[in-house]
Structures are given as structure tokens and as C-alpha cells.
Amino acid sequence: MRGAAAVLLLVALVPPCLSQERDPFAWLYSPRGHGFLRADSAGGECPEECDCPPTFPVAMYCDGRGLTAMPSIPARMKYLYLQNNAIRAVPDSAMVNATNLVWLLMQHNQLASDAVGEQAFAKMQGLDRLYLHHNNLTRIPANLPGSLRDLRLNHNKIEKVVPAELDQMENLTILYLHDNAVTDMGTSLKALKSLVLLDVSGNHLKTVPKALPGELHQLYLESNAIDTVPEDFLAHVPQLQYVRMAHNQLTDKGIPRNTFNVSGLVELDLSFNKLERIPLVSTTLEHLYLQANQIKEFTLGSFCNVVDVTNFSKLQTLRLDGNEISQQDIPTESALCLRRAANIEV
Numbered sequence: 001m002r003g004a005a006a007v008l009l010l011v012a013l014v015p016p017c018l019s020q021e022r023d024p025f026a027w028l029y030s031p032r033g034h035g036f037l038r039a040d041s042a043g044g045e046c047p048e049e050c051d052c053p054p055t056f057p058v059a060m061y062c063d064g065r066g067l068t069a070m071p072s073i074p075a076r077m078k079y080l081y082l083q084n085n086a087i088r089a090v091p092d093s094a095m096v097n098a099t100n101l102v103w104l105l106m107q108h109n110q111l112a113s114d115a116v117g118e119q120a121f122a123k124m125q126g127l128d129r130l131y132l133h134h135n136n137l138t139r140i141p142a143n144l145p146g147s148l149r150d151l152r153l154n155h156n157k158i159e160k161v162v163p164a165e166l167d168q169m170e171n172l173t174i175l176y177l178h179d180n181a182v183t184d185m186g187t188s189l190k191a192l193k194s195l196v197l198l199d200v201s202g203n204h205l206k207t208v209p210k211a212l213p214g215e216l217h218q219l220y221l222e223s224n225a226i227d228t229v230p231e232d233f234l235a236h237v238p239q240l241q242y243v244r245m246a247h248n249q250l251t252d253k254g255i256p257r258n259t260f261n262v263s264g265l266v267e268l269d270l271s272f273n274k275l276e277r278i279p280l281v282s283t284t285l286e287h288l289y290l291q292a293n294q295i296k297e298f299t300l301g302s303f304c305n306v307v308d309v310t311n312f313s314k315l316q317t318l319r320l321d322g323n324e325i326s327q328q329d330i331p332t333e334s335a336l337c338l339r340r341a342a343n344i345e346v
């Protein structure tokens with residue numbers, strides 16, 4: 001358990017560039033093929049289509065075996081690997097013994113929402129990690145355990161998220177919902193007081209999710225249809241460091257003056273939108289991506305109000321390429337304000 005907790009902590013700290021598509025810790029939860037244990041049952045009963053290594057008797061490896069149905073699950077199991085199969089259903093009856101699961105990895109299967117039992121996951125009081133990405137779900141499964149810390153539902157066909165589905169999850173740290181068909185999050189996030197990473201990119205959102213959890217560090221909203229953001233939407237997320245909103249429909253009118261003038265923010269990605277001006281940002285921002293907008297003017301006031309020894313922008317990266325300005329439009333005074341910006345791309 002200490003090991004599992006350490007891995008979880010590491011996963012939560014993975015830099016955003018790594019945590020998005022590929023899971024850098026995949027090797028950790030997929031010992032097969034890495035010279036680890038391949039022995040058969042000796043630590044207790046084990047379904048014959050799976051491997052239960054005697055040296056790690058609480059883990060059951062059933063991944064990548066062409067399974068179309070759930071295997072039986074001995075009650076001792078804590079770590080269940082079912083990814084990369086063709087499993088279509090999780091009836092309540094298949095999970096009656098699976099009350100001790102800590103990790104349940106079922107990504108890359110063919111689960112449809114109507115084939116997932118209402119109580120399928122309800123009795124797993126210690127479930128920490130549930131991976132259901134790359135399935136065929138149209139809604140979040142009902143009665144998920146409140147103990148979850150890492151819930152991955154990306155690459156499904158989820159259209160709606162209702163508050164009741166995420167209600168109990170006070171410890172949820174990571175929520176992946178990207179590449180679904182979500183049109184509205186409603187107030188479904190409000191109970192998630194431990195949430196650190198929210199990825200809802202690649203959906204059909206028209207507005208930013210309401211009631212963002214106060215512990216949020218990383219918010220990924222790219223490739224949606226967001227055209228406006230409320231003025232105070234970042235006011236209640238003091239820990240927020242990374243905001244990615246590339247490939248939306250943002251215009252100048254849709255961004256109230258002080259929305260992004262919040263200290264704490266490290267990276268702001270507003271590339272591939274329809275901005276004509278550089279929005280006002282805090283002097284504490286380090287990376288600003290504005291490429292592929294329609295920006296016509298370099299407004300130094302967006303970065304610095306006053307410039308002196310202590311007041312200057314911390315910006316290191318500024319991308320303005322693919323806009324309607326050129327190098328000549330950058331005033332020479334900007335060198336004082338943007339003294340940390342090693343390269344400004346226009």
C-alpha cells in the first residue's frame with residue numbers, strides 16, 4: 001500500500017506535458033513483459049484466463065487476452081488488470097466478490113453504459129484508481145465509490161455529467177474526461193474538493209465549467225467551443241497554475257479585463273482562438289501562448305503597468321506567431337518589461 005500511495009503521488013506530480021496522453025508510469029502497472037512474475041496460481045484460486053503471480057497474490061493480470069466477458073474475481077484481489085480486451089459488460093453479479101479492489105484498470109475495452117450494472121462498482125469501498133478510458137460509455141457509471149482518487153473516462157461518448165455522479169468523491173485528485181461529447185458540466189464539480197487535475201479538452205463545451213474546485217492546479221479545456229469566460233472564473237482557484245484553452249472560439253469581448261490577471265498562473269494557452277488583442281495577464285505569468293489568433297497590436301500594458309527594478313513581467317515564453325503583427329510592432333521598451341523573455345516568437 002505504501003508503494004501504491006507513492007505511485008499515486010508521483011502520478012499527481014507528473015508535469016502536464018507528460019500526463020496528457022501517455023502515462024509515463026505505464027511500466028509500473030504492467031509488469032508483464034518486463035521480466036517480472038509470470039507464474040500461475042499458487043497464492044490461491046485464479047481464473048485460468050488470467051495470471052495471478054504467487055509472489056504478488058493480490059494482483060490479477062488479465063490484460064490483452066481477447067476477453068469478451070468479465071472473469072471471476074477472487075475476493076483477495078486488490079489490483080485487477082483488464083485493459084486491452086473486448087469486454088462488453090460489467091454486470092453487478094460479476095463484481096460480488098470484488099470488494100477489496102484498489103486498482104481496477106479496464107481501459108481499451110468495449111463497455112457500453114447500458115451494460116454496466118448500477119451497483120457494479122458500489123461495493124469497492126477502497127477503490128483508488130478506476131480506468132475506463134477508451135470504451136463506449138455514454139454516461140459516467142452510477143454509484144462510483146467515494147474513495148476514488150484517480151478516475152479516467154477519456155475517449156468515451158459521454159454527453160452529460162450530472163452532479164450526483166461525482167457527488168461523494170471528496171478525495172478525487174485526477175479526473176480525465178477528455179475526448180468525449182460533453183456539452184455541459186453543470187455544477188458537477190462542486191463536491192470535488194481535492195481535485196488537482198481536470199482534463200475536459202476535446203468536448204463540446206460552450207462555457208467553462210462552473211464551481212471549479214479550490215485545489216485545482218491544472219485545467220485543460222482545449223478543443224471545445226468556448227467563446228466567453230466569466231470575469232471571476234479563476235478567482236476561487238488560487239492554486240491554479242496551468243490553464244489551457246487553445247482551439248476554442250474566444251474573442252476579446254468574451255474575456256473580461258481582469259480574468260487572466262491573477263497571480264499564481266504559470267502557463268496560459270490561448271492559442272488558436274479569435275483574439276485581436278493581447279489580454280491583460282499577471283506579471284507572475286511565465287508562459288503565454290497566443291499563436292494563431294488575429295492579434296493586430298503589441299500592447300505592452302498587457303504585461304506591465306509600471307516598470308522599474310522590482311516591477312516587471314516574469315514571462316519567459318511568448319508566442320505570437322500566426323497573428324497579424326511582425327517584429328517591428330514590438331516596441332523597444334518591451335525589453336525592460338519582458339526582461340525574462342528569452343524568445344518572443346512573432
Ligand SMILES: *[C@@H]1O[C@H](CO)[C@@H](O)[C@H](O)[C@H]1NC(C)=O
Pocket residue numbers: 071072073074075093094095096097
Ligand atoms: C465469488 O466467490 C465464491 C466463493 O469463492 C465463488 O464460488 C463465486 O464463483 C465467486 N463469484 C464470482 C462472480 O466471482
Ligand SMILES: *[C@@H]1O[C@H](CO)[C@@H](O)[C@H](O)[C@H]1NC(C)=O
Pocket residue numbers: 110112136157
Ligand atoms: C458503441 O456504441 C454505439 C452506440 O452508441 C454502437 O452503435 C456501437 O456498436 C458500439 N460499439 C461497440 C464496439 O460496442
Ligand SMILES: *[C@@H]1O[C@H](CO)[C@@H](O)[C@H](O)[C@H]1NC(C)=O
Pocket residue numbers: 146147148168169170171
Ligand atoms: C478520503 O481520504 C481520507 C484520508 O485517507 C479517508 O479518511 C476518507 O475516508 C476518504 N473519503 C472517502 C469518501 O473514502
Ligand SMILES: *[C@@H]1O[C@H](CO)[C@@H](O)[C@H](O)[C@H]1NC(C)=O
Pocket residue numbers: 258261262280282305
Ligand atoms: C492586475 O491585478 C493586480 C493584482 O490584483 C492589480 O494590482 C493590477 O492593478 C491589475 N492590473 C491592471 C492593469 O488592472
Ligand SMILES: *[C@@H]1O[C@H](CO)[C@@H](O)[C@H](O)[C@H]1NC(C)=O
Pocket residue numbers: 305306308310311
Ligand atoms: C512597484 O514596486 C514597488 C517597490 O519597488 C512597490 O512598492 C509597488 O507597489 C510596485 N508597483 C506595482 C504596480 O506593482
